[in-house]
Amino acid sequence: MISDDQLEEVKARADIVDIIGEDVELKKSGSSYMGKCPFHEDSTPSFSVKPGAGYHCFGCGAKGDAFTYLQERRGLDFMEAVRFIAGRTGVQLREVEREEEDPEVLFQRGVNAFAQDWFIERLSDATEGRRAREYLDRRGIDAETREAFGIGWAPDEWRAFRDAAAAHGIGDDDLLRMGLVKHSSKNPSGEPYDMFRGRVMFPIRNHRGMPIAFGGRVLDGGHPKYVNSTETPVYTKGKHLYGFDRARRKMREDGAMLVEGYMDLVSLAAAGFHNVVASLGTALTSDQARLIKQLGRAERVLILYDSDRAGLRATFRAADVLLAEGLEPMAVTLPPGEDPDTLVQKQGREALERHLADAIDIVDFKLKILADRGRLSTSAGKRDSLDRLLPTLRATSDDLLKGIYIGQVADRLGMRRETIEAELEKAPREPRGLPSSASTPTRPSAVRRGAPRQADRRSRSGPGWTILRILARDRERRHEHLNSILESIGPEDFKNDPERSIFQTFVDDPDLTGPRHGLDARAAQLLDELLAEVSDPDELASAGRMLHDSVSRLVEDRLHHEMDRLQRAIEDTDDVDEKRRLLLEKARLREEASAIGIRWAPALKKHARGFNEQSR
Structure with missing residues (x-):
């Protein structure tokens, strides 16, 4: 058999329209596809297939998912159906006879469950957890919400959790491997100490509600604001969503709401919004978008990110990822300086509901920003605006939705649909000005075109390289630095492709410790060299000034x-x-x-x- 996590990955990647389309001629009808039922003599199309969900025949009543179809139509057993889909989607199955034969996964699940319970007990302690409870009360997080999300408290002590784990037979090597304790070069004894200290603890759970990692938030003004678990065999942050286990059922009824952080999510849950998920401190990934679509069964996704420059960039990046997975992103505009958490605290649920009611689709949102900047009043501005809109149109995988978007753009820019469609067929151009999306391709770099290595050496100097060097070396304050940097610049402000790609990688994954898949070979090599450099205490002391300059x-x-x-x-x-x-x-x-x-x-x-x- 295979693990539950791998089975869910196969389910999430299964394209039921593609699978059934090999046997049945399907035609798009709204958000579904219709065809003649393969299970009975069907004179008119009565067989409906819904992407990310399943099939249903209104004539004979046949229904199921991709696995059911392969079993009923092609005579496969369940595991054969799983292997068939895994082979089509590139999932490498690691099969075991019994789940118990993977002791590392079981052990880590047990340690995470112990850690969750221990943090909850610390929060509940009359004396030890008082300050944290008072903080959560001020933030509107009541006891019921704390219990629902398993929120806890890590005391501000160096080895309280380590000692408690040792008393239960959990050794330092295990805790180090899971990122629950860490070493410091400043500690002469070399003994590890607790990773989470003086922090409100948010357990990150898989879709079945089992704790697989943690995020810790400091109380009132400390740095870094958040500390997150490292990746382990049971936790890959780009494949999970915070709050998904509790939100998935409600998402099927009301669609999904996407926020940036733990506090935004639990604050909205306390106010009665139960269809909210967060992307764990990284830019939204395709795997996370598929979770929303396949397991949450959502189609519309409301994006509630901050309205500052960095928030706009994140909104556009997330929207393009959602569109590529066949979802419909809607942008929610919050008042300047507010996020979902502060808005609900200050003005209550009704205030947020008014803003949710005013959500607009992502293309209308971009058009509104361009109009507010005066870009739609001249021919040159309209040409420039189309360049900024094309990446989102290209990202849209749903043909019906893409047609609607093209109509909106044509109407607002005063262009013919055919002109826009012709532009979509051309090679993508690099965007300018308006916050770009993560899916926007960049021009081939001089290095990849075979330019002399001297050009590559020049890329290792200047302000862009200084920024990257500080981000690589100052890991403790990387989140803080990125928030500050993104207030003023974005990836498009870096002067060459390797720098631009590396900075985008830091934005997508502030906790990275090595090159990510998708970087070209030269950028990956440069990033690897950056991360391998030894930190200079003098440089780190002046990092803020150097970044500002x-x-x-x-x-x-x-x-x-x-x-x-x-x-x-x-x-x-x-x-x-x-x-x-x-x-x-x-x-x-x-x-x-x-x-x-x-x-x-x-x-x-x-x-x-x-x-x-x-x-x-």
Whole structure:
């Protein structure tokens, strides 16, 4: 037999439309596909197949999932059906006669269950957990919600959990392997100490509700705000969603709500929203999107990320991943400075419900942002806007939904559908300006085209490389650094493909310890070298200043290029209204630079003089 986790992975990857489509001619009808039933003489199409769910015949009553179909139609037994689908989808099955024969998985499950119970007991202790309970009460997390999610408390002690585990026969090597304790070079004795100290503990559970990892949040202002478990044989963060075990049934009725963090999720649950999941501190992955679709049976997904620049980027990245899996993402706009947690705390459930009711599909959301920035009022702006919308249109796998989106874009940009469809057939261009999506391809790098190695050596200097070096070395504050960096710049601000790809990798997985799949060979090698470098205490002490200076230089470069573009557009147009709009945009750029303390370089001063002369 195979493990439950592998079985669920096969289920999640099974494409029932593709499997049944080999035997039955299926035609799309709304969100389903219709055809003639293969189980009885069917004169008219009465056989419905729903992606991510199953099939049902309205004539003979036959119904089931992909496994059932293969058993009933092709005469396979259950394990043969599992192997058939695994072979089609690339899942490598590791079969054992009994689950008990995988002692490591069983052991880690047992340790995680012990840790969860121990953290819960610490929170419940009248004295030990008082400060944490008071904190959760202030955040609106009542006792019922704490119990439902197994929330606990890790005392602010160096070896309290380690000692408790040892008393139950759990040794240091086991705890180190699971990331529950760690070593420090600053400790002369070399003894490990508790990974989680002085933190509210959130157990991460699989779809069956078993604890497989933990996230710990510091109380009131400490750094880093969150510490998360490392990956283990029972936990791969890109394949799980926080809260999924409790939300999946409600998601089938109400669709899914996607938030960024533990506190957002449990705060919404305390307010009565039970269809909420979170992506465990990484950019949303395809595996997580498939969980929502296949096991949660959701079709519509409301994205409730922060409304700042970093939140917008995350929203667009998540939307493209969801669209690629056939889901329909909707963007929820929250008031500036608010997230789901703070909004519910301050204004209650009804306030959030009003914002949920105003959710709009992701293409309308992008169009609204572009319109607010004045990009839809000129021919050049419309051309530029289409470039920014094409990645999302390309990501949309549902043909019906893609057709709707093309119609929306054509209507708002005043273009013919055929023009947009022709653009979709062309090779993708690199996006500019509007926060980009993770699925946006980049141009081939000079290294991959066989350029001299000297160009590669130059990529290891400058502000972009400084940022990457600090992110690689300062692991304790990497989350904090990334939050600060993404307020001002994104991957598109890095000057070459390896730097851009490596930065995107840090954004997607702030806890990474080695190159991820999907990086080209050169970027993977550079990232490996970065992560292998020994941290310099002096450099880490000045990391904040170095990051600020490097980010400022990249922002200044962006402003230079944008000012050049505006100046060329001003010189090329004879339209008085367009010239006035461009001049005002130049003025806005100058204000943006001044607001963030960037010193004007000579080139920008030249542009500033141009603005003054043409404004007279």
